[in-house]
Amino acid sequence: MDTADLTVGDLDEDALVALLARRLPLGDRTLVGPGDDAAVVAASDGRYVVTTDVLVEDQHFRRRWSSGADVGARAAVQNLADVAAMGARPTAVVVALTVPQDLPLAFVTGLADGLAAVCAPLGVGVVGGDLSAGPNVQVAVTAHGDLEGRPPVRRGGARPGDVVAHVGVAGWSAAGLALLAVDRADRDPQLVGAYLRPVAPLAAGPAAAVAGASAMLDVSDGLVRDARRLAAASRVQVALDDPADVFADDLARLGPVAAGLGADATAWVLGGGEDHGLLATFPPDVPLPVGHPVDGFRPVGRVVQGEGVTVGGAPATAVGWDHFAAQRSPGHRRR
Amino acid sequence: MDTADLTVGDLDEDALVALLARRLPLGDRTLVGPGDDAAVVAASDGRYVVTTDVLVEDQHFRRRWSSGADVGARAAVQNLADVAAMGARPTAVVVALTVPQDLPLAFVTGLADGLAAVCAPLGVGVVGGDLSAGPNVQVAVTAHGDLEGRPPVRRGGARPGDVVAHVGVAGWSAAGLALLAVDRADRDPQLVGAYLRPVAPLAAGPAAAVAGASAMLDVSDGLVRDARRLAAASRVQVALDDPADVFADDLARLGPVAAGLGADATAWVLGGGEDHGLLATFPPDVPLPVGHPVDGFRPVGRVVQGEGVTVGGAPATAVGWDHFAAQRSPGHRRR
DSSP states (O other), X not given: OOGGGOBGGGSOHHHHHHHHHTTSOOOSSEEEOBTBSSEEEEOTTSEEEEEEEEEEBTTTBOTTTOOHHHHHHHHHHHHHHHHXXXXXXXXXXXXXXXXXXXXXXXXXXXXXXXXXXXXXXXXOEEEEEEEEEOSSOEEEEEEEEEOTTSOOOOGGGOOTTOEEXXXXXXXXXXXXXXXXXXXXXXXXXXXXXXXXXXXXXXTHHHHHXXXXXXXXXXEOSOHHHHHHHHHHHHTSEEEEOOHHHHTHHHHHHHHHHHHHHTOOHHHHHHHOOOOOEEEEEEOTTSOOOOSSTTTSOEEEEEEESSSSEEETTEEOOOOOOOTTGGGOOGGGSOO | OOGGGOBGGGSOHHHHHHHHHTTSOOOSSEEEOBTBSSEEEEOXXXXXXXEEEEEEBTTTBOTTXXXXXXXXXXXHHHHHHHHHHTTOEEEEEEEEEEEOTTSXXXXXXXXXXXHHHHHGGGTOEEEEEEEEEOSSOEEXXXXXXXXXXXXXXXXXXXXXXXXXXXXXXXXXXXXHHHHHHTTOGGGOHHHHHHHHSOOOOTTHHHHHHHHTOSEEEEEOSOHHHHHHHHHHHHTSEEEEOOHHHHTHHHHHHHHHHHHHHTOOHHHHHHHOOOOXXXXXXXXXXXXOOOSSTTTSOEEEEEEESSSEEEETTEEOXXXXXXXXXXXXXXXXXXO
C-alpha cells in the first residue's frame, strides 16, 4: 500500500502516537517529556500560567479549507496568545486530539508539523498528548507559560486615564474567512492566510508586562467584544478612538476586499474574531512598547470612568463571535 | 419554558460558562482562577506535572449509560490517576468541553458537578476551561500535580529483584462494561459503577513515591498491556504471579458475574482497562505502603531480567485496549 493512502485507522494507537511524537519539539523547560503518565515542566518562579482552547472541525475550521499544518499551527497560536496575554512567556503545551479513523494519515502528521512550526522556534515543548477516535477532528491544546517573576497582567487592572493600545492585525482573519466563504481565496492569499494560520504578536505580551501594562487580553472574539470584557473586569469604560484614525492601516488594507464583497471593513476591524492581537492598557506615563511583531503597540483609545465600550464617542453595538449563537437559526434564540 | 427542558443552545456562551464556573472548585494552589486569559497556579518546588486525556462520547462512554456527573467524575479521575502515577499530588485541572447544542443543559451542569465531586475534596481547582459546539460530547481534561520536592516516579526505573505491586481494583470496570453491554446493569450495580465512575487510589501514588517506588504507572489500558509498557521502559521483564493467587479477591468478586455472562474473569483482571489502579515496583528492601484506598499495595510479581510480561511463568498473550483497533472491522487491520 502506498503510504500516501494511509489513514489513521491503518496504524495502531501506539504506532501513531510514536509517529507523531517524533515530529514534536521537547522544549527548553521540559524535565520529563512524553512517554510517561505525565510530563514534568520547570516553573522557575514557583508559578505557572495555564489555559486551554479547542478547535473543532466544521465549527472553527473546515478540512476543505485548512490543511493539517494550518490546524496545528492555529491550535498552538490561539493558546500561546492567551499565555502571552497574561504577560507570560510560553513554555509547554499538551494536546488532546480526536480524529476519525478514515482521516488521511498525512493530515495528522501535518497537524503535528504545524504545532511544531509554532512551538519549536519559541522553545515551547509539546510535552504530552492523547489521541482518540471520534466523529470529526478536534484539537484541544492546553498551554503553559512562565511569568519570570512578574505579576500576571489581568483583565481587571485598567484605570481611568490609562492609554488603550493594540498590537497585531485587526479584521484580517474575518476578511480571510469572508473570502473563503464565497470561494474567492485566490483574491487575497495573505488575508486568507491570516484566517487559516494567524500570526500572534506573542513577544509583545511579556514586553507589555515589563513595560508596566495595567490590563491585557487576547483579542480572539472581536475587538469590541473583548474590550467589553476588559471594561467589565476593570469596572471602567474603554473609549476607542475613531477606527478611521487608529486602524487606518488595517482599513486601507481591507477596504478594497470589503468593497469587492459588499462587506464593511470597519465591522471586520471592530467585530472580527481570531486575529489574536493583544489589547492592553498602560498608565499614561508609560511609553508603549514598540518594535515587536506587527509594529508594536499602537494607541487606540483611553480608559475613562463608566462602563462598556464606546467607538469614536458613540456606544459600540454588540459585535463579536459566539460559537453557540452562530449556529442558531433565528427562531432558536434565547427565550 | 421549564428549566428542565433547556438545552445548551438556549444559553449564550458567556452565560453557560458562568453557570458552569459557579459549580467548580477554585483549588488550594490557584493564584489566579478562571475568568482571565489564563489561570496562574502555584508550583512550590519549581516544577509541575502535566497530563491530558480526552473522553469521547460513543468511544469511551454512551449517554444512555453515563450521566453527566459520571462523565465529569470519570474525566477527572482518569487524569488525576496519571498525576498520581508520577508520585505527584493533584493540584489543578483545565477542561475543554465540546457539546452538541441540543444537549440537555442538565447534562452539562451534571458534568461540572461530577468534576467538582472528584476535585473539591482533594483541593484540586478547575482553573480554566473552553466550551465549544460539536457533533457529540467530548471532555478533554488536562491535570497538574505537585511533586513536593520528590523526584518523579517514572516507568523506566524498575530493576531486576524489585517487587511488583498493585493497588486498586482489577477487572471491575471491564465487568461493569460487560454487564452494560448486555443490558444487565441491574445484576451488579457496584461493578457497573466501577466502569461508569471509577475510584482511583490517588493517595497511593505519592505514598509509593515517599516509600521509594522505583517505577510506577496508571493501569488504564489493562494490567498486562500496561505492565508491558513498564517492562519496555525499564528494559526488564515483569513476571506476574498466578492471578489465582495474587488477584484471588478480584477473581472471587468477579467470578459469578463472569460465569453468568459466559465470560472469563481472569481475562477481565489481566486485560480489562480503565480501572485506574497503580502498578509500581519497589526495591526488595522497601516495605510496601499499605493503608491506602482499596487496601494498599499488594505484591503481584517480581521484576526479572528479560523483556515483556509473564503470567504465572508463561508469556502473557496480548490483551488490552486500543481505541482504534477496537473500532476496526476484521478486514481493516494493518497490512
